[in-house]
Amino acid sequence: MAQSGAPPPEAVRGGVSKTLFVVTVVIVAIIAFLGGLGLGGVFFAPPAPSKIIIGTNTPFPPFEYRDANDTIVGFDIDLVQRVLDDNGLAYELYDFRDFSALLSAVQVRRVDIAASAITSNGGIGQNRSKVMSFTNSYYEADQGILARTADTRTFCTNTTDCQASELQNLKIAVQSGTSSEFWVEDNLPGRSCGTANFTCVADVTSALTALAAASVDIVVIDLPIAQRTAAANPSTYRTGGTIQTNELYAFAVAHNDPLGLLPRMNASLAKFKTNGVYDALIAKWFSG
Incomplete structure (x- = not known):
């Protein structure tokens, strides 16, 4: 539900x-x-709760978004539901329209599992691991550049490996609290939310709106989302290149796993990667 x-x-x-x-x-x-x-x-052993509360943050296609029937769907959603089904656990699903609020909710146990393309490695993952715990990773992704189709500028000399120096003079929008924000702040000197030429917004929709209105030059966002957005709206958006970050997504639970979910979830994830379930979901959500 x-x-x-x-x-x-x-x-x-x-x-x-x-x-x-x-x-x-x-x-x-x-x-x-x-x-x-x-x-x-x-x-x-920690008792299994009667119902697991899953939190996510839409829109972030193809990982989590609302379909034409306003149902929350996506790769993350399918995968976490199959993991819980595999363990005989009932669940409810809630949509947080603010990514930072979702991460805060899992920290204070207002949700039991956060399933929202959450980066768990690198410096970002280390900082998050101080206040939450992660399953084993289930997907690897880079950052991407999303631009307007009408803007024909070349942003990166090598579109498979954009360099920070090539983006220095651009007006950039990101979703607050995400690895996209942290990459810009870490790699473009003088940038932090609210400074000149750097716009941080609560949700992806606001970032896309700013881009479509030419209020910013590009949106920095996880590459699969940039690709899906451009494919769905080719007259408005296009991908401008890849920023290699090698991020690993994982599901998040409260710090130190008070419900004892991680061993069970990790066992299911490992099983799915060998029995065809994982590959079927990849084909479903990322083919074409």
Whole structure:
């Protein structure tokens, strides 16, 4: 089930009886005793929640976006749902229209899994790993340049390997909180959100609108999204080149995996890469 925004706050629990309190104390004492023997982890694995809350951020095609029926679909969505189905876990799906809000939500456990083409490696991944934990990676991508079709300038001498120096004098838009923003800030001196010639917006739609209106020269965005956007709107957008970043996408959970999801998710991801499920999803979402 797809819903917009963050899930409602957890209902307040009340009416705990004295009997339940005593039983709880006994159970806690047993767990503490077994933990002292080094056996707690053997007998008491983290319990599976009754329903997993998945958060994503649309639009980011082909990984996550809303189709003509306003249903959230995409490669990430298919993959994470198959992972949870493989583990017998029920789930609900929520759409965060702000990527930074999604990452904050997984940190404070308002969502259990963030599935939104999240970069997990490099300096960006190291910083994120301080406040959340990741599955093994499931996709590798670079950054890309999206330009207006009417703008015939050559932005990169080698379109398969754009250099930062070639983009220095351009007006650039990015989605806030993404690896696209961090690449620009790290590689173009003097650029940070709000400075001259650098526009940071909350969602991809706003970045595309700014580009179409010629308010900026290019949008820096993950290459698969640039390619899909240009293919879907060839009269408006075109790809201008690849920025090689070798980013690895992973699903994110709360820091230190309090629900014990990562071992189960990683096992399913590994299985899917050998039994044809992963290849079928790649063909479904990236062919043509």
